[in-house]
Amino acid sequence: MQIIRTKAALRALTRKWRAAAQSIGVVPTMGALHPGHLSLVEAAKARTDRVIVTLFVNPRQFNNAEDLAKYPRTEEDDARKLAPLAVDVLYVPDPEEIYPDGFATTISVGGVSDGLCGGDRPGHFDGVATVVTKLLLQTDADFAFFGEKDYQQLKVVRRLVTDLDIPVEIVGCATYREVDGLAMSSRNLRLDDAARRRASDIHSALRTAADAIVAGTPASQALGAARTRLEQAGFGPVDYLEYRRDSDLAPLETPSAPGRLLVAAWLEGVRLIDNVPV
Known part of the structure; x- marks a missing residue:
């Protein structure tokens, strides 16, 4: 598994995969991986030739600074968990790869983002939509895998790829649960x-x-x-x-x-x- 931190290095690799007519799957994450994430990776492995897992704690989807500060950063542990699954790339972009100086664009998805988490966390889904769009474009994925636990997020992502004509299929995967039913998170x-x-x-x-x-x-x-x-x-x-x-x-x-x-x-x-x- 390669660990790549720049979009230029990632695109150089995905161009080679494209030249070999290989399909690409991406599993976007913010790290702190658990078996639910790994089940998404397994779904991607079963459906695509190459798999990229992204790890980026996106500040724009947090409307609470304390929540952002508390979010676990566990890159080394995440890499160890992914190694047995033969993931091709762990993409850990530096912040400037996502939000370079002068970045001034926000993607806002109406309708499905209204109410629920969209109502309680103002700006949350604008941050999600913006970073997911960038990750889909940077990874050049054919398929992107998201868990149904974040169901409103799944709907937002499906809406944005349809509206923006991004050529990627969004695959929703069943919520992975603990034995007692608690959704893994x-x-x-x-x-x-x-x-x-x-x-x-x-x-x-x-x-x-x-x-x-x-x-x-x-x-x-x-x-x-x-x-x-x-x-x-x-x-x-x-x-x-x-x-x-x-x-x-x-x-x-x-x-x-x-x-x-x-x-x-x-x-x-x-x-x-x-x-x-x-």
């Missing part, structure tokens, strides 16, 4: 033992609410019960707990179309997100 490392034991309630509450809606319970009642359960388990505040249409994340009241329940809630100072289909 680098943020889970910040939970103490007691909070970690309670954290799985977030998925269980969603699953119970989804089953209730399918069985005919009004969505407002099912979501109210789920919110009460989370609050009683020590979650708070609950930033959002909503039922949205799968295709465009518009609000839903009844299961008249494929939908998702989406939640963001704090537990002992750690913001957790999850979603389940309905």
Whole structure:
């Protein structure tokens, strides 16, 4: 596995792959890799000839300076985790490779970025859309692999590649979970033992609410019960707990179309997100 830090060096390599008619997959990450990330790498390996994993902690998608400061930087450990998977490149761009002096462009995706994390974290998805666009162009990928845990992010990325005619297929991969159902996330490392034991309630509450809606319970009642359960388990505040249409994340009241329940809630100072289909 090569570790590359400049877009010029990366493009020199991808040109050779292109000349050999090899397909390229990319797994964009901010590091602190866990088995969920590695499952995305495995999906990329199964579908493409060459795989690039990117590692860049993107300051533009953090609207909380403390959250950015706390985000783990674990490049050496991440490289060790990737080595057995025979990844071709770990791309760790220097900040100036992404945001050089004079950088003045922001990509903003409307519609699917409204509300949910877009409402609670102003500017977050502008930062995501901008950095993902740059990484897709710098890696020259045919396929990009994203986890469904960050479901609104997945929708934002799909919208931007469609709208900007970027020739890459966005592949959504199922959320990778712990045995007790908790969605894997680098943020889970910040939970103490007691909070970690309670954290799985977030998925269980969603699953119970989804089953209730399918069985005919009004969505407002099912979501109210789920919110009460989370609050009683020590979650708070609950930033959002909503039922949205799968295709465009518009609000839903009844299961008249494929939908998702989406939640963001704090537990002992750690913001957790999850979603389940309905």
